Amino acid sequence: MDQAPKGGYLSCNGSNGRHIGVIGAGMAGLRSAELLLRAGFQVTVIEGRDRLGGRTQQFRLPNGHEVDVGANWIHGAADNPLMELARETGTAVCSFDPMTSLVVDENGNLLPVEExxxxxxxxxxxxxxxxxxxxxxxxxxxxxxxxxxxxxxxxxxxxxxxxxxxxxxxxxxxxxxxxxxxxxxxxxxxxxxxxxxxxESVEGENLFCAGTYRRILKKIAQPVVEGANILYQTRAVEIRGRSSGGVGVVTADGQTLEFDELIVTTPLGWLKQNLGAFRPSLPDRLAQAIQSIDYGSLEKVYISFPKAFWLTGDRTVNGFCHWLTPAYDLHKNPSRWANECLELGSLEGPNGHATLLFYINGEESSHVTSKVRCLTGPKEREEFLFSFFKPYYSRLPLYDENDPNCQPNGCMSTDWLSDDLAGNGSYSNFQIGLRQGDQDIVTMRAGVPAEGIWLAGEHTAPFTALGTVTGAYLSGEDVANRIIAVHREGAVGGF
Structure with missing residues (x-):
């Protein structure tokens, strides 16, 4: 979402004299700020970027189509508040039948659709x-x-x-x-x-946000833009609890901001790297929980073509394409990373465009992002991405090396791994060696209320929504509700 001007204070019920700080303007921060404003609190949002949305962001490809570079799924459509927001905003969503996925085996052979x-x-x-x-x-x-x-x-x-x-x-x-x-x-x-x-996720289908998250984000952000004080391009370098002299934040530009309560919605990766920013130090059990849960490296690569050649004729491809541990591309992929893409040509109406969305993780993410990062210009980056993924898109049905429609003409790749505000990665998950994963989540979810420090984000979500946009949204709702309950009777929503 584009940067919005600072707003005044909105108090539907009259100001209650309490001032809440929110670090981070992603889904968790925006949802918590909205509910606190509605309850009559003053709210200041401290955001390190020049925009709202955190890891929910859009990019316009050279073919003119806008795509999500962060979240682009609604996980579990049943009883999901984001699904309701998609309906309210007219955001197109769709599902893909896994039974129509294409599978290419390790030798580069396209398996029959039924197989x-x-x-x-x-x-x-x-x-x-x-x-x-x-x-x-x-x-x-x-x-x-x-x-x-x-x-x-x-x-x-x-x-x-x-x-x-x-x-x-x-x-x-x-x-x-x-x-x-x-x-x-x-x-x-x-x-x-x-x-x-x-x-395991919320019940119901996993839906692809074909119309991007832009309208949903705008809807969630609107009351915050109108009612909160938003400090853009402001980084927190010290987070203070009550016993350090008062709840507050010291920013990178030297400001000291004081609050009655402070919600920290930074990604898990940021927390891992900035435990030393907390004064006093976080309780040992909470610090241990933050360090125990793993943080992922999911990245996206979009590659566009003049025409969705793979849909010509009998529309053989519709949805996901999988390339299994390829043995035919050992020069570029000696580790035989499996690859996967979602083709966007079959999306209905104006949302469809001749683009393949590749998802990559782990060592492959590190390899691709580091290579792209080192290249000096868009032409060099294009050439690398086209070349790296050619062994895969060239095995789609109806690919013809001599057909201009089969030659890519645009691309973009994400790089959350180099984004320190994103915690140099994306999405919490649970790695081997973990001994108290569920209790670690509960511990992070609790925060340190006695110090006026509260945590929110996809890493503190309900167990059925961890690692999702829905989870971040619900976590912001929950933490706002608990603060409201502390300061007066009654609460709104929550889980």
């Missing part, structure tokens, strides 16, 4: 088994056991049999499972089985 659908179905069956096992046995699961360990152990239950063809099916299915990394932002081999149950 690819079978592997997609088996992959989700295996993950459902893992969810169930994790829920029921979390107390006894060894913290060092990974989700991949479980998949390897149980794959024979999904693909029974003993001859060579069954062994091949199991290998392909396990390669499909590696795509889970693009869901949580970290490779499956490092994901905790013990706390895999914390990755």
């Amino acid at each position: 690819g659908a079978e592997y997609s179905l088996m992959m989700w069956i295996l993950f459902e088994k893992a969810f169930e096992y994790s829920r029921e046995h979390t107390a006894e699961i060894d913290p060092s056991t990974s989700l991949l360990d479980f998949c390897r152990e149980r794959v024979a239950e999904v693909v029974p049999g003993t001859d060579e063809s069954f062994q091949k099916k199991r290998r392909i299915l396990l390669q499909m499972c590696e795509l889970w990394g693009n869901y949580v932002g970290s490779p499956i081999r490092g994901q905790s089985l013990k706390f895999f149950w914390l990755e």
Whole structure:
């Protein structure tokens, strides 16, 4: 969202004389600020960027279409406040049938649609088994056991049999499972089985925000823009609690801001790197919780074409395309990172455009972002991205090296890994070795109310919404509600 002018103070119920500071103007910060304003508090939002939205942001591709560079899904449509906001704002959303996904095997061969659908179905069956096992046995699961360990152990239950063809099916299915990394932002081999149950989301479909999050963000931000004091391009370097002389913030430009309560909605990665900013130091258990939960590295790469060549004729592609641990691209991808993209050509109406959205994570994210970061101009960056992803898009149906419509003509790539305000990464998740993951979340969610320090963000969300935009929104709602309850009877919403 573009920078908005500073607003005055809005008090629907009259000012109650209390002043609340909110660090961060992402979904959690905006939602908490809105509810506090509605309850009659004065609110100052401290935002390090020159815009609102945090990791919810848009970019216009060379083909003229706007895309999300951060959040672009609504996870779990049932009883989801973001789904209601999408309806209110006329934001287009859509679902993709995993049974229509394309799968390219490790040798570069496009599997028949029916076979690819079978592997997609088996992959989700295996993950459902893992969810169930994790829920029921979390107390006894060894913290060092990974989700991949479980998949390897149980794959024979999904693909029974003993001859060579069954062994091949199991290998392909396990390669499909590696795509889970693009869901949580970290490779499956490092994901905790013990706390895999914390990755289950809100009930209902996962919907792609075809119309981008722009209108939803504007709707959420409007009351804050109109009613709060927003300090843009203002970074907090010291966060003070009551016992340090009063609740407040020292900013990078030397300001000292004082409040009655302070909500810190910075990403988990930022908290990990800035524990020393808190005065007094955070309680040991809270600091331990912050350091215990992992922080991901999900990045996006958009590559556009003159025409969605993959949709020509019988519209063979519709949704996701998967390239499994490629052995045919060892020069550019010696680690054989699996790749995945969502094709945007099949989106309905004006939202459709000839673009492939690649999701990458882990070491591949580090490799791609570091390479792009070192290149000096847009032409060089384009050439690198076109070349790096060509082994994958060139295996889509109807690709023709000599057809101009098959030659990419625009791209962009995210780089949250170099963004210190984003905590140099994206999305909390649960890694092997974790021993108290659920209690770590509860501890972060509690904050330090006695010091006037409260935490919010996707890392403090309800268990069914961790690591999602919905979770960030609900966490902001909850923390605002608890502050309201502290200062007077009654609250609005919450969980």
